[in-house]
Amino acid sequence: MLGKHDSYEEVKPINDLLCGAAKKRVYSANEWDTLEEVIVGVVDGAAVPTWDPMIEAVVPDGQESFFRAYGGKPWPANEVAAASRELENLVAVLKSEGVTVKRPSTESFAKPFSTPNWSQQSGLYAAMPRDYLLVVGDVIIESPMAWRSRYFEGTAYRALLKEYFNNGARWLPAPRPELSAELFSTQFSNGQELFGEEWQSAVTEFEPVFDAADFVRFGRDIVVQRSHVTNAAGIEWVRRCLGPSYTIHEHQFHDAHPMHIDASIMPLAPGKLLINPERVKDVPAVLKGWDLLPAPRSTLPASHPMRMCSPWVVMNVISLDERRVIVEASEEPLIKALRNWGFEPIPVPFRAFYSFGGSFHCATADIRRRHATNDL
Ligand code: ARG
Numbered sequence: 391m392l393g394k395h396d397s398y399e400e401v402k403p404i405n406d407l408l409c410g411a412a413k414k415r416v417y418s419a420n421e422w423d424t425l426e427e428v429i430v431g432v433v434d435g436a437a438v439p440t441w442d443p444m445i446e447a448v449v450p451d452g453q454e455s456f457f458r459a460y461g462g463k464p465w466p467a468n469e470v471a472a473a474s475r476e477l478e479n480l481v482a483v484l485k486s487e488g489v490t491v492k493r494p495s496t497e498s499f500a501k502p503f504s505t506p507n508w509s510q511q512s513g514l515y516a517a518m519p520r521d522y523l524l525v526v527g528d529v530i531i532e533s534p535m536a537w538r539s540r541y542f543e544g545t546a547y548r549a550l551l552k553e554y555f556n557n558g559a560r561w562l563p564a565p566r567p568e569l570s571a572e573l574f575s576t577q578f579s580n581g582q583e584l585f586g587e588e589w590q591s592a593v594t595e596f597e598p599v600f601d602a603a604d605f606v607r608f609g610r611d612i613v614v615q616r617s618h619v620t621n622a623a624g625i626e627w628v629r630r631c632l633g634p635s636y637t638i639h640e641h642q643f644h645d646a647h648p649m650h651i652d653a654s655i656m657p658l659a660p661g662k663l664l665i666n667p668e669r670v671k672d673v674p675a676v677l678k679g680w681d682l683l684p685a686p687r688s689t690l691p692a693s694h695p696m697r698m699c700s701p702w703v704v705m706n707v708i709s710l711d712e713r714r715v716i717v718e719a720s721e722e723p724l725i726k727a728l729r730n731w732g733f734e735p736i737p738v739p740f741r742a743f744y745s746f747g748g749s750f751h752c753a754t755a756d757i758r759r760r761h762a763t764n765d766l
Pocket of ligand 1: 518520521603647648649650651652653698699700701702703706747748749751752
């Protein structure tokens with residue numbers, strides 16, 4: 391046993407022994423330490439899920455006809471090709487900034503599948519690793535995913551997860567959900583301005599469900615929102631798994647279609663938080679005292695096809711460290727605001743990707759950010 395007066399120098403050799411190496415291959419505790427390795431999603435093989443209440447709860451108004459026309463079929467090829475080009479360019483930019491990039495395997499999601507209790511005409515995609523993988527320190531959590539279409543999304547990450555496991559990561563899949571009718575509620579708040587007690591999720595408390603992207607990491611403090619894919623039981627599962635050395639703070643934003651927290655708040659550096667000015671009326675108590683930058687509106691034309699999310703993905707940026715941040719190239723107001731705030735924005739075109747439901751933060755999952763051995 392280590393006594394409380396043992397110095398770090400005495401502890402370190404034991405720590406190294408326990409860890410088996412000076413540094414972990416998988417280690418990321420926040421959104422701003424220097425990024426060393428990242429997974430970047432793939433749009434090739436994407437399919438459009440069939441229209442159902444879970445989709446209705448979160449997609450922008452006016453998209454039902456797209457889902458009715460393409461549901462169960464491959465995502466329109468022109469949209470896939472344009473987003474795929476942007477992803478390849480993002481990969482090149484990340485590599486040129488010194489980041490190791492890994493990709494999920496390319497699967498065809500336009501295939502029907504079933505469990506003994508339900509069936510689905512297609513999957514979705516492996517475009518958004520952030521939705522599925524939650525890295526907390528050296529643990530990789532695989533989310534249960536509440537959408538039936540996303541039930542087998544993990545297949546695309548399987549080879550990477552085994553590689554990380556073989557390199558020492560702790561690998562923690564959430565309990566496999568049943569996704570039976572009892573999980574889904576038709577009494578959900580749909581685009582209504584209801585918050586607090588009155589807001590109704592599209593998922594019940596039948597079993598724990600969450601998407602990784604409803605969590606955002608600030609070291610030992612993690613902020614989470616309940617959403618149309620994340621319930622209280624899912625949050626409690628993560629809380630108990632991480633144990634008492636982490637504090638999970640639940641917060642509700644004024645989001646009429648909540649699904650994924652990373653277009654509501656985005657920490658860029660210690661004490662610096664980019665916020666969605668429409669959704670953030672108050673910050674979680676743990677972030678009191680942080681400097682807040684209200685994100686300027688997106689410059690996106692109203693005609694741009696936004697199938698799955700709002701233009702607030704303008705603020706869905708990824709930090710390479712406490713200064714460098716990747717921002718969509720046509721979002722000049724945000725680029726300017728970040729420069730004035732002391733950051734070095736790296737403009738990268740990504741509008742075609744927006745159509746798939748997110749931007750840089752969604753399209754990536756950090757695997758390793760620089761850390762000291764004594765963080766472990
Ligand atoms: N639901 C958010 C919005 O419409 C988009 C969040 C996207 N995030 C993600 N990880 N896929 O503003």
